[in-house]
Amino acid sequence: MDYSKQIQDIAAKLFADGKIDVFVGYRMNGFDDNQIPVVITDPKEVSTLVFTEKSVFNLSNYLKADHTRNKRAGLVVKGCDSRSLNLLLTESQVKRDRLYIIGIACEGVVDDKGQKMQNCIECIVPDAVVYDEMLGNPQGRKDYIVNADIKALAEKGLVERREYFEEIFENCIRCNACRHSCPLCYCAKCCIDQETASLYNGSNTASSAFHALMTWSLHLAGRCVDCRNCEKACPSHLPLHLLHKQNEKVIFENFQNHLAGVEEGERGAFYKYSLKDPDDFIM
């Protein structure tokens, strides 16, 4: 999976036609064979753009920053990235007419060790769902698989599970990298930082981390697209996907197979209602 050449050509053409002000893509990090996101404003830098199975980051995250927010931007999205982009469009954070989207029919990306990422093995929507141009051969929708870690977690008792999470969250240093790396965490002022939120703020105690991360995961429940940007960013290597995948499973089972951001214009599971919603749980 190497679309570097195609992406360079498209970006060059977009700049030449004056269709975009910035291009969000990947480039080599300069010291090993890993890549980093790059925001290009100078057409001359187009040649640095790459796209391979090492292009792990979700670039829709860079649309919420000031240097792209009100600009015309081109960007590259894989299946999962396009779902978060879809949600950003639905939640009025970016405007579709300002974007030129290169969708990738993604075959999965790899981690530092060259192993295919777990979320790519379990990927349900490998092809970009919103795009202007598609690269690669679309593979279609795949079946929903319950994450193996979640299955293991379900076997633990309630107390045991809580203890497990408390132990994990003790390592949280409250750096908020998870939040900053998440494309869907765009609030002007996060609730965790607000003065009234006495449950979360204060020192980085296990309790405050526990509450903050739980709140964060609930704010992403029904919206998380499993891109794992948060896990990649976490300096403490916390298994944050456990929170999100558990929510995803519960929501998939109870909200008519809801998958975040797959349908255009569809909001997160908790933010929409229809008269056809099942109501058999109401006594």
Added chain:
Amino acid sequence: MARVGVFVCFCGANIADFVDVPTVVEEAKKIREVKFAVDYKYMCSDPGQQMIRDAIVQYRLTSIVVAACSPRMHEKTFRKALSDAGMNPYLLEVANIREHSSWVHQKDKKAATEKAGDLVRMAVAKSIANEQLHEISVPVTKRALVIGGGIAGIQAALDIADAHIPVTLVERSPSIGGRMAQLDETFPTLDCSQCILTPKMVDVASHPYIELIPYSEVIELNGYVGNYKAKIRKKASYVNFKTCTGCGTCWQKCPVKVPNEYNMGIDKRKAIYTPFPQAVPNKPVIDAEHCTYLLKGKCGICAKFCEKGSIDFKMQDEVIEREIGAVVVATGYDLWDATPYEEYGVGRYKDIINSLEFERMVSANGPTGGLPIRPSDGKVPKTVVFIKCVGSRDKAKGIEFCSKICCMYTAKHAILLHHKVHDSRAYIFYMDIRAAGKGYEEFVNRAQVETGAVYLRGRVSKIYQKGEKLMVRGEDGQLGREVEVEADLVVLATAIIPYKTNPALAQLLGISYDKYGYLSEAHPKLRPVETAKAGIFLAGCTQAPKDIPDTVAQASACAAKVCGLFAGDTMKKDPMISTVNNEFCSGCQNCVQVCPYQAIVTEEIPLGHGAREMRTVAKINEGVCQGCGSCVAVCRSMAINLAGFTDPQIINEIVAI
């Protein structure tokens, strides 16, 4: 420093039997901010309220906690007590230690007392974060919209208009009058329905404060109480009402014959028609579904004969807008289709009719000139079987509820039958005789004694044809035996159901309805004419089956409510509504999606100080917001706060236990 007063009520024995009230007071006194705590037998009584007023002054209290019954019961009472003592009424918190503690924990007094203590602690903590709130004034458009021109709509419109408040009356059919215009005589006095209704219809047409818009329907309602905007579609009538004199030449000449809805399809009307001779307005409309000219482009006979040139085949539907302050919904009822009663042969045997068809036959202006006939051969029936509760009170085939009016109109039908066909006999199969109402029982007795109607308590199991007759086999429950009646005509008192468009109308208006399509009142006993949506009221059978006296009473009640609403130039509104903190709002608009009142819109504000670029934030329409808090729950950045239930208040409450 907050100074809280706690007032714990015994509620007679209601609370004191299961909660140790003095202990609760002692517990309250332990809270640092509580400067005064006391108990009393009935806090809501005048001496109880006086204790609150005195303590506010004496102990310089900054907020008040009353531990008593549900705030639904007495929150207003205590708020007023606070106001009277010069304190902002919204500094009150009610701890519900009756419903939430004593009533639900009657087996464990100790636990109930402990819980009451917790509830008081929570209320004290919350009250410390209470802010002074002030009632909101919302301007009012003094015009009412009445949907439906039956007797309910007519009465409501007249009563409102008599108070010099303009009314727009929208009626879907070409004439007002509704079901009552189809009736012959009315129970229990047997006065002629038309004779008492038509003067009111004429009043509507001539009233200076009533704007009558017939042949039209409401298609959109936006806004909020006092400030609604309605869109009304006027269906094309193809007749210019301004020039038409209603002379009738057009419908005499029209060659197209269509089943007449007014006479339940027993006879025919023309494609250009007025529903009945006393119609108001007495102007014809063209039925576009059947008019030959409109369908095929040929004919146009009505236009040729119209001296005034009032026929306009090019007329289009027109949408008009009205600004209104309140809505009265009076869409009326329909008859339930009895087809599921296969054993009665409904649809198979021509001589089985429903009660409205019978009503039309015995009407002096009906298709048969007032004489009941058998639809199969036109003969006058001698033996008529009336079957009540067809569909009503029948979970298996029809609907669970009682249609309420069938017992009475069937008694009336028995009397009318006797009046028209003297040597006839009525057999009435019934489940119960429900004749609760002034003069109703006497009326049923009259039917039984005067006309010799045979009341048979039991269900009919089968109807079958035998020669010209219909054999009605049923049970006489009182004698415990099977009976078979040889009938000439069978009349089914089918259940009454709301008009089929009710659910769609309810969704358009944003009000709730039940599984049958009846519109729901706000409270079955204490708010029977209001809906849950402020400024929308219900009259007549759109809410539940009811007879004419009840319908008229309810319509007048609606009028009283509308007049009350419009009594001032502005309306006072509870200040417990949501507000958006623009600084925190990221404009995701999830709140817009979940708001059940469409109270949230968006607005564009500058990105920063002096910035030219704009960003979108949510904006609450304070007139519409009902303070349900749905938006607060979905706002991830906590940019929305509900006054009276702010995050500091709730968090204080949680921390207190």
